[in-house]
Amino acid sequence: MARWEPDAAGRLRQAALDLYAERGYEETTVAEIAARAGLTERTYFRHFADKREVLFHGSTELQEALAAAVEEAPADESPLDAVAFGLRRIGTFFDERRAFSLRRHAVIRSSPELQERELMKRDALVAALVEVLERRGVAPATAALAAESGISVFHLAYARWIEDPDERSYAEHVDETLASLRALTVSPAPTG
Amino acid sequence: MARWEPDAAGRLRQAALDLYAERGYEETTVAEIAARAGLTERTYFRHFADKREVLFHGSTELQEALAAAVEEAPADESPLDAVAFGLRRIGTFFDERRAFSLRRHAVIRSSPELQERELMKRDALVAALVEVLERRGVAPATAALAAESGISVFHLAYARWIEDPDERSYAEHVDETLASLRALTVSPAPTG
DNA sequence: AGGGTGATGTCAGTTACTGCCATCGACCAT
């Protein structure tokens, strides 16, 4: 028999999400999360850097998956299309965890501190895209713009996916959002 | 003679920027900032909500100025053009404070916590733009996309403005960045 | 003169987070 119950980090994530949802983020202490997971506060901080990070477990994997997917886009795709290619590929990452995503999203929306952290993760996605695009030979200025635009699509598509009563796939929302972006940026209003 | 030295908040902002630049953000305590401003820690927290907020004084004014400027854009401008109109208008806000902006930017870049807060302010700008655009009659989905894209332009233009050795105006960088965005989103690569 | 006001000070308390050392089952080498 193992010395400790397995998957301490997983238990902490579950306890944190539950407590943040039940009582609210600010009203929950790290000691309470640790206690519910059968651990101590000190151990919590060995698994997660701070009180917020416990809700952002998949972000590194997501970032790597997105970067890898964009890397695999056909070489002749435009920067924005390459990003869109990657976004559609990672759709399953969300589609498979819909219930969890809804809960997590509701918790994050309820706390400015958590929103800040989410924005930071979003920014890391932008940086990862810039790196991949530049490696594809895209000029830095263009890469930055394509990455920002791509993550805007990522974000708005996610918001729509969360709210979609029909529960259509994430990839579908990406396609729709990307089409809207293209419609938006056609050159200045036609004369007349 | 006044009971206290005037402009306590201003002194705190100056002290904080100086100390963050000299010693680094993490190595500076709020008590030290307050002491340099001739105040106590408790008084610091009456002027600023937390250790980060002291660096984001102009953000509310900037947000209101941008919203007002977009509001004044000609009614027949496309959503994105209306935002661009607003961005050019607020250019003086930056051009007049170049030295300060450089120092502040260097400090923020050096600390993840400060970057998080800056992303939050950026997000507030997006929200303000969405509100203004919707009031102009733009459909919510389009408004969200135009706001996101517009703030991407805002942000990248700012980064280039900061790094520009020729110190050209902020509005010029907005124009260039916007043109790049339009070039980026033209429909998928032409055949052949 | 006297009372109200507002910016500040003082102090005690909570909680996030960190460094250091102790514990002790598991695992490995002999």
Added chain:
DNA sequence: ATGGTCGATGGCAGTAACTGACATCACCCT
């Protein structure tokens, strides 16, 4: 099996961000 190392955890003390409650006291108004 013996002994030693390892790795995840606990315990504890300490720092610093932030908050609430109350006191102070020049200024202002009447």
